Amino acid sequence: MNCQQINKYILPYCDNNLPPELVRQIDEHIASCESCANNITLTRIENSVLHNLPALEPRTDFTNDVMQKVFVTTPKDYKLKSLSKKALVTLIPIAAVLLVFIATTMPNFFNLSKISSPDISQMEVKNYAPRPQTAKEPSQESLRQTVDTGQKIADSENTAINEPKEDSVKLADNNNVFMANIEANNFKEEAEKIENYSSRAAKLKTLDNNANKIEISLANIPSDYILANVYNVSNQEIAYQYIDSNNNLTLDITLTKLETDIVEESQPFSISADMASQDEITSTCNISQVNEYSLELVNDADLYLVNFISSMPLEELIKIASSVTIK
Template sequence: MNCKEVNELLLDYVEGNLPPYLKNELKTHLENCIRCQKILALTELENSLLKDTSDIPELDEEFTRQVMKKIALLPAPLPQRAVIKKFISTLAALAACLLVAFMLHYAPWTPDKENNIKDVRMAMDPKGTAYLSKADSLKSQEGAKYFHEDTSSKISAPAPKEGEAFSAASTGDNSTVYSGGKEEVKMSSAKSGQKINPENYSVITDIKIAGLPADYVLQTSRQIDENRVQYVYTNHNQNTITIEISLPYAEDKMAAKNFMSADTLQEKSSQTISLTDVKSLEDKAYKVTITADLPAEELNQLLSSIELVKN
């Protein structure tokens, strides 16, 4: 082995990538060659210095705070491409089946037979990955399957029969697609960080809080389960105000009111407290719970300033 050959192998030697026979040959050469010994020393030094980041200052806590502050203002993350990829084969099969079904039984596809379904909402699934984009491509045909296709998701569902609710299942992700009314399924997509219009609360489109402290912004609004929606507000210190609205606590608002006769003051921790009240909208009662790290009096004021806003 000559110096040139040794030189070519020095890096592998230093990094332990050489097979034993080459390693031995190289060692033998190195024992007798001062030049190559020096190149070896330089290579080892370079390796150690390239790993050395001691000259780079570290980022402080303020950096993290700035990032967290900025993401609070960002729109929700985009759809989950990675999951979609996994479903491509499923989707292709589904699309083929639907096509065949249409061709055999319902052909030709006539857009004028679209019913008045405007959109389908996929409620937040437990993993929080549900989404659905534009509504305008939702097409349907009586008795056929609804098929919504866009770049990010696909859903399919049997057409609702008279008097039945629309229900659908998504193949675009693992979320549940919630059903709507028989006349018009008017829903919206629900994803983390975006305002939702839960069908279970069809009359509520938003909540208004008159006394919300100035630096709190809406961070997430999501449906926790079919009975509860949650709005989370945070400020730059990452303090949070959580407002949870539950399904009509009782059919009769009075009954609910009696049960909740006194605002429940619950000690969640030494600082965080929850207050609950019942608010009505369109003859329905909703249980509204607010949780925050604020003095009880301030929280109570906030709670009383919450207004459910109708569609």
């Protein structure tokens, strides 16, 4: 047996875990090899140190400290968790049966629970009547003013944000809605559902021949609002729903493509906060503590009506709406 082989067996040799024959061979070797003998001696010393590492104990009042913390911090929570382990197996099936029973016998129960996350399409039908054809004209006129010169925007500087124009007042009086019923050519089929709900930007992919990609972004939206749903209301309408779960608020945005033949120039356009506050307000109203705000945007010769509905204060709603851009 050479030194390399001995090296392989040193640990079990020192722990007396080798068969007698191997032990005899190693003994013969180390009798004539000082290096291996030293190696074994040092291994034994290491063993004695390792096996006799001093027992360590924390302070004597350690247990009391732990028990105090256990008692103070978690008794209720602990009871619940300990209950859950044993009782969940029983409780979950019972809860499931109850849910099924409620769902089958009281279908309205679940409808009532939708208050916190209303369906935008239902809201429109319920709260607002269809917009008459005449209501479209002021919006188009407003758009022309914005796109063509921008000068007329300045002319209307004195218009207060929350003072609706005459047209708007008429619209509100007549219980009219602002969603225009306009047919578009470029929207096809339905948009793909947005995958990343945490993103602030809602990306809408259309399936038209040109594979256009429309993106809405809201620069001023508070961080608490998370994009929760994207609806495809129709071929021309996409609705986005943001939810602020902390304050139980919702923000519903509808993007509707309008007729484009009124727009002559094809240039990217985004509306600034100032512009929105002065001229782009097509209408505002407050029905049952729900504020609504609409504006029109142009993107690549396409005209879009963007409608905001939320229970948040109107001023805050306008601030968010004014930061919307379409790419």
